[in-house]
Amino acid sequence: MKLTSRKVPTFGEQRRAGRQNDRLQAPALRSRYATIGKLQIDLSFSGTSGSPPSPQSHSYYPPARAFFRFACPCSECDGEFDLSGQVDELAEVKRPSVRTAAGRLGCEGMHFRERATATPCPVVLSWRLVIVRSD
Numbered sequence: 001m002k003l004t005s006r007k008v009p010t011f012g013e014q015r016r017a018g019r020q021n022d023r024l025q026a027p028a029l030r031s032r033y034a035t036i037g038k039l040q041i042d043l044s045f046s047g048t049s050g051s052p053p054s055p056q057s058h059s060y061y062p063p064a065r066a067f068f069r070f071a072c073p074c075s076e077c078d079g080e081f082d083l084s085g086q087v088d089e090l091a092e093v094k095r096p097s098v099r100t101a102a103g104r105l106g107c108e109g110m111h112f113r114e115r116a117t118a119t120p121c122p123v124v125l126s127w128r129l130v131i132v133r134s135d
């Protein structure tokens with residue numbers, strides 16, 4: 001990811017700051033999902049014309065914040081991917097003790113939102129969740 005410095009925060013930067021704030025407000029994984037011992041979220045991206053953004057892997061343990069929104073890795077984009085619903089759904093399933101789910105999501109962000117040439121972001125996320133039960 002490229003680092004840029006601008007004086008005026010862009011829409012994307014404001015959105016990132018908001019997300020940071022929401023993460024701090026999120027409950028701990030152990031209070032939101034008492035039966036999860038470990039949650040792993042793997043993200044990979046496609047849809048861009050150049051080389052795809054690097055894949056990401058996030059691991060959550062009981063003390064971690066139960067917060068599952070991820071910024072689109074595209075530097076021009078203000079979009080995010082929200083996997084909260086997918087985590088909820090997989091957490092409902094009680095057996096087996098290790099379970100996975102996977103799917104794809106298109107980015108709903110825009111490039112150049114402030115300009116007349118605004119275009120939807122082409123990034124497609126392939127996500128994979130692994131939940132390991134705590135007992």
Ligand SMILES: [Zn+2]
Binds near residue numbers: 077107121123
């Ligand atoms: Zn995007």
Ligand SMILES: [Zn+2]
Binds near residue numbers: 072075076111121123
């Ligand atoms: Zn994009």
